[in-house]
Structures are given as structure tokens and as C-alpha cells.
Amino acid sequence: MGALEGLAFGFGVAFTWTNLFACFAGVLVGTLVGILPGIGPVGAMALLLPSTFALEPATALIMLAGIYYGSMYGGSTTSILVNVPGEAASVVTAIDGYQMTRSGRAGAALSVSAVGSFLAGSVGVVGIVLFAAWLADQALRFGPPEYFAMTVSGLLLLSRLSGGSAVRSLVMVAIGLAVGTVGMEPISGFRRFTFGSVQLSQGIELVPVIMGLYGVAEVLAIAESGIKKAHIERVKLRELFPTKREWKQSSWPIARGSVVGFLTGLIPGPATVLATFVATRSKRRSRGRRNGSAAARSKASPARKRRTTAQRRARWSRCCRSVFRSRRPRRFCWARSSSTASSPARCSCRNARTCSGASSRACISATRCCSSSTCRSSGSSSACSGCRNTCSRRSCCCSASSARTA
Amino acid sequence: MTDRLAALLVIIAGGAYLAAALPLPRGVAARPGPGFYPMLVGVVFCIAGLAFIVETFRRVPPRASPDPITAAARIRALATAGTLIAFVVVLPWVGYVAATFFFVAAMLRALGGGWTLALATAIASAAASYWLFASLLAVPLPKGVFFD
Numbered sequence: 001m002g003a004l005e006g007l008a009f010g011f012g013v014a015f016t017w018t019n020l021f022a023c024f025a026g027v028l029v030g031t032l033v034g035i036l037p038g039i040g041p042v043g044a045m046a047l048l049l050p051s052t053f054a055l056e057p058a059t060a061l062i063m064l065a066g067i068y069y070g071s072m073y074g075g076s077t078t079s080i081l082v083n084v085p086g087e088a089a090s091v092v093t094a095i096d097g098y099q100m101t102r103s104g105r106a107g108a109a110l111s112v113s114a115v116g117s118f119l120a121g122s123v124g125v126v127g128i129v130l131f132a133a134w135l136a137d138q139a140l141r142f143g144p145p146e147y148f149a150m151t152v153s154g155l156l157l158l159s160r161l162s163g164g165s166a167v168r169s170l171v172m173v174a175i176g177l178a179v180g181t182v183g184m185e186p187i188s189g190f191r192r193f194t195f196g197s198v199q200l201s202q203g204i205e206l207v208p209v210i211m212g213l214y215g216v217a218e219v220l221a222i223a224e225s226g227i228k229k230a231h232i233e234r235v236k237l238r239e240l241f242p243t244k245r246e247w248k249q250s251s252w253p254i255a256r257g258s259v260v261g262f263l264t265g266l267i268p269g270p271a272t273v274l275a276t277f278v279a280t281r282s283k284r285r286s287r288g289r290r291n292g293s294a295a296a297r298s299k300a301s302p303a304r305k306r307r308t309t310a311q312r313r314a315r316w317s318r319c320c321r322s323v324f325r326s327r328r329p330r331r332f333c334w335a336r337s338s339s340t341a342s343s344p345a346r347c348s349c350r351n352a353r354t355c356s357g358a359s360s361r362a363c364i365s366a367t368r369c370c371s372s373s374t375c376r377s378s379g380s381s382s383a384c385s386g387c388r389n390t391c392s393r394r395s396c397c398c399s400a401s402s403a404r405t406a
Numbered sequence: 407m408t409d410r411l412a413a414l415l416v417i418i419a420g421g422a423y424l425a426a427a428l429p430l431p432r433g434v435a436a437r438p439g440p441g442f443y444p445m446l447v448g449v450v451f452c453i454a455g456l457a458f459i460v461e462t463f464r465r466v467p468p469r470a471s472p473d474p475i476t477a478a479a480r481i482r483a484l485a486t487a488g489t490l491i492a493f494v495v496v497l498p499w500v501g502y503v504a505a506t507f508f509f510v511a512a513m514l515r516a517l518g519g520g521w522t523l524a525l526a527t528a529i530a531s532a533a534a535s536y537w538l539f540a541s542l543l544a545v546p547l548p549k550g551v552f553f554d
Binding site: 039188 | 419420423426427440490516
């Protein structure tokens, strides 16, 4: 039986009512369990394995696959809604997904994430079916040098992922590497930095670190603003459907993510997390000047580029006129235009004074931080806490309130 | 100023890490021992800290802006952090249910919720999370020294 006949037979087995229901039940339970923090796909499958014992082998396998995909998706739900990624692979979902929640598009973010996961998963399956034999050969050629190159490129991607200052990213990378060395050394079993503790010799796992970094940070941010202001966004049923524009904006990132994820995922080893970082990074790159942060958005479209160029030109001419009239130094000119320009998303941070003296490159990323929905959700100054470090509060809020209209 | 303090902390942490990493058996580059990689990481750590502090000096100090963090907000944030730490310390002693109850109640009170809300939510969340994790998912939660 050839590969394609086998596949057809597999579809025949899968498309029976029993198996479809098993798949549905698996996805549903898997999503519910995956929402629980710290329980990833593997944990969810291990927990729910006994429930499949009573089933036929094929049905049980289908149900377990459903549980796997469901819990994978469940992990992204918490990162989108409350900025607490349940596992490593959904960290990058939190970066953009939570921003969409803050700007009131939580439902759309959930839908885009679900559709994107489904499409990318399908692409992966089709790709594996078509090229499995050839790809397996290639994957086996991966040796230590390739892994080393992968790790280094992963770290580099990671450090430039969030924008901001390169030095700070380097500090974060160093801290992460240092934390990673705690525990039993994998080759010789030597205990490093355990201080005699049995728990530490297991190493520090990624999930507690993520939960602590994101979860505790979120709790502290809520504590600072007080319980009255903090509220979890409610998702209405009709908001689950993204707008036409959001579909359009997210279609390319989904397509790109599918391909990048498929290629990265072929590499044996812990490639899932790396794949998400690579895909996000490629999305960021294509965004040109990184000035927005909503997930369902890829600003690489030519129309958008044209529009921003026109805006910049208009701003510049307005700027020059004001310089000409008042004979102000050009540097101050940027400050002027920041308060008058119709879309100051980029302008307000250009001037060194509002952006705590950062260079213009750091400014752009600071603007990205500012115009993002940390500030967009409300115009009050307390909402700006997210970008306190890179940008002064005031400029942050001014660009946020106008970014909302832009 | 905060940046400079953070950079200083990074340098101190990097130095401490390097100092702890150097006594480990390093081996040679062809056959690296368990201390080889930590040594490299420690060096990168220190370099990162130094670069960070240099960067804070290169930046123009920001214009004095009114600080919107009120004293009350600061106290709330500190109280939350304190409660979290207390939860971790107390958990092995009093067990999961009691610790969660006190933690949730204290948190809600610290954040400005009323007594009724705090107690009701505390009871509900302690019971629900214990049922979910301990009974349904069979996660071994600390029982506490008093209940053994």
C-alpha cells in the first residue's frame, strides 16, 4: 500500500462518527486542561491517558491527538487573556495577543490564534506527508555544530525580539543562561550551583520561570493600579469574529508562520519554542519600522508604507515651516511636531528629551512600546506603567491617546 | 538612577556567578568539564553588566517628570510582593488549603476589597483549586506539618 492509499485509508477511519466525536471530546478536554497554568500538552496527555483505556486503539489515538492540539491551544488562551503563558511555546502569543486584549480585541485574538494554529498544523501535516522521507534524511544530518549554530541564532533572535536596547537584551540573555546552568550537568551528572538542595539539582524549569515573570509581574501591575481599576476583559460571543481588516492583516503572518514553523519544527530537539520565536521575529522584520504591536497586523503592505511616507513628509514640511518662522533649532522641531502632528506614533519619541535621551534607534522601539496598547487601553497616566523604563510617562501617554485615533 | 542601580546589581550578580563558577572543574576545551560552560556564561554575564552601566552613562539623563506612582500604589505593590513571598515560606508549614485561603484573603484586602468579598473568594478559590488539582488531577500538594 503506497503512502497516499494509506493516507486515504486513514481519512476513512478518522471520518467516522465515533472517531470524530472522540476527536472533539479530546480537543475540548485538552483545551480546558491546557488553560491550567503549567500543564502543557505532554502533561495533559499523561493526565488524560487513563480516560482512553476503554476505547478502541484508533479512537484512543485520535482522542490523544485531539488532547495534544487542544492543550496546545489552551496554553495560548491564558497568554492572550491575562498575559500569563501556560507554557514556553505560547510566550510569544502573550506579547501580541495580550496587547490585542488590552485594546478590546480579545475575541479576535483568540479566533486568529485558533485559525492560525489550525492552518499551520494542517500545512505541517501535509508537508510531512509529501516530503517525509527526504526531510528525515536532512534532519539526521544535524550534528553538534548545527545545534550550536541553532542555539546561537535562537539567542540572537530572542535578544532582538522585544526591541529596546541591545545591551539590556544581552543582560537578559546572560541571566537566562546563568539560570539554565543550575542543576545536574547533563553529561557528567555533576551538580552545579545546587547548594546541597535536592530540588535545585533538578534544574530550574522554564514553566515556573515564565509563570513567575509574567504572572507575578501582571499581579504586581494590578496591585499598583488597585483592584478597582483592574478588570479582566470580557469576551462577547460576537467579538470572537475578527473584522475583515484583521483577517487581511493576519493572513500573511499566518502563512509565513506556517512555513517557518514547519521548517523549524523539522529539526529534532526542542524546536517548538524556537519555531515560535523565529516566526515572530520574521513577522517583526517584515513589519518594517516596528511601530505597532497588535498581533493581527503586518504593516508591510505597500499601501501602508506609502501612507506612512506621505505622513512623514507632511510632518516634516510642517516642522520646517515652524522652524523657519520661529528660528528654533531642528532638534526642538521634532518636539514641536510631536505635539502637533496628527499621527505622532513615531514622532513623539524622536526627540531626545521625551525619550529619556535615547538614540533614535532606541526611540523607535520605545515608540513601539508607547503606541502599543499598554497605553492605548486608557489615556490616563497610570496605564503607562508598561513603558516607564524606555520612555518618559508623558510622551508615552500622548502618543498613546493619539495612536488610538490613528 | 534606577538604571544605574540595576546595572550595578547585574555586575554584582555576574561577579558572584563567575566566582561560584570558577572553582568547578573546567577540563580543557577539547573535553570540557562541568565548569567550562558556566565560566563562559559568567564572563558574558559580567560583560553584559559592564556594557549596561556604560550605556547608562552614555544616555542623557531624562527630564524630571512628575512621578505618577503614588505612595498608596507603592504600598499596594510592596504588600503584594510581601504576601507572595510569605505564601511561599508558609506553604510547607500550614499546607496548601490554609495557605491559599490566607493568601487570597490577604491579597484581596491589600488590594482594597471588602471583608466579605475577601473571605468568600478565599474560601471558594482554596476549595475549588484543591478539588481541581488534588482530587481531580492528583497533584501532590503540601499538606502541612500539622496535618501529617
